[in-house]
Amino acid sequence: MTVKAKTMLPMVDLKGQYRKIKSEIDASIQECLDSAAFINGAHVKSFQKNLEFYLNVKHVIPCANGTDALQIAMMALALQVDDEVIVPAFTYVATAEVIALLKLKPIMVDVDPKTFNITAEIIEKAITPRTKAIVPVHLFGQSCDMEAIMAVAEKHNLYVIEDNAQAIGADYNFSNGQKAKTGTIGHIGCTSFFPSKNLGCYGDGGAIMTNDDDLAAKLRMMANHGQSRQYYHDSIGVNSRLDSIQAGILDVKLRHLDEYSAARQQAAAYYDAAFAQIEGLETPARQHNSTHVFHQYTLKVKNGQRAALRTYLTEGGVSAMIYYPMPLYKQTAYAHYWQGGELPVTEELCDEVMSLPIHTEMTEETLAYITETVKSFFDK
Ligand SMILES: *Cc1c(COP(=O)(O)O)cnc(C)c1O
DSSP states (O other): OOOOOOOOOOOOHHHHHHHHHHHHHHHHHHHHHHHHSSSOHHHHHHHHHHHHHHOOEEEEEEOOOOHHHHHHHHHHOOOTTTTTEEEEESSHHHHHHHHTTTTOEEEOOOOTTTTOOOOOOHHHOOOTTTTEEEEBBOOOBBBBOOOHHHHHHHHHHHHEEEEEOTTOOOOEEETSEEETTTSSSSSSEEEEEEESSSSOSSOOOEEEEEOOOHHHHHHHHHHBTTOOOOOOOEOOBBBBBOOHHHHHHHHHHTHHHHHHHHHHHHHHHHHHHHHOOOEEEEOOOOTTTTTOSSSSSEEEEOTOOOHHHHHHHTTTTTTBBOOOOGGGGGGGGTGGGSSSSOHHHHHHHHEEEEEOOTTTTHHHHHHHHHHHHHHHHHHO
């Protein structure tokens, strides 16, 4: 019988991460307090510039959260009621939510069974004369095949809005040898700075990216009450800002992002090696032309053993989460967009996926404990 663990090994360790950069973070927050420039202060401009440089993108428009980023992106494209937007059925709800909110139609499609991402092939089958945009989600930390997706978009004259909430820092490699950061390849990229994201602040935050000057102007206007200059409102917009304290925190953490990604990749490599021989587990596949920044380390648990394994891990003090348990088209709020039937890969993933703890503060000891606990379930 397993002894009930007193403490749980968490999915993320934000306290441990903060402890290591406490002096930098505290100084940045104190600066903000002293300046009292809480909105659009110096930190916002600085973080915007530093993120533009890091991503090698012309424009970053900071905003209040990742969901707003997606909504503002849709608003800036001036889409019409009932225009169709293609999204994966296996994603976080926000991706489809903003589409529905704007009275557009989310067209939910299946994903690749290995990478969990949508592909150009799947997208092309879903295109109709009403299709106006595609939202590739770089799920769990690796890029969709953007070169192929951009080619399909160009052929059918569609906008591409990348949902990069889970993959900031990942590199996509083009066939000609060029590289680009995810979120900078489509017409617009969106990201979230929710605390547990790979680049997270200490509250809510988000950003929109584009290399297009005209789109950047529209995005900025939409995020700021549709205002073209102060007190002149050309469009109906929203109020969505990244506050100065959060921007200051992000500016500090951006300096550590590559080292954070490396720590996640190291933990993933440890898991991969430990689980390679377990028949009932499938370790995460790598997209051949993308790096993986492991927002999540997501296994497929075969033979209907997921629930039992998860219970076993919980009893052993190891957190495990199911991202995501239900296809979007089965969610009460989205079922009416669905034509019927099932998407086989999405169904299978909802039944089999399980994510293990992965974060920037994992020690060899923690990894050994987690992997031994998983192994002992299969050795029973
Ligand atoms: C987190 C997330 C969002 C939403 O970001 P918020 O900042 O929480 O609004 C959107 N899409 C995906 C794929 C996400 O993981």
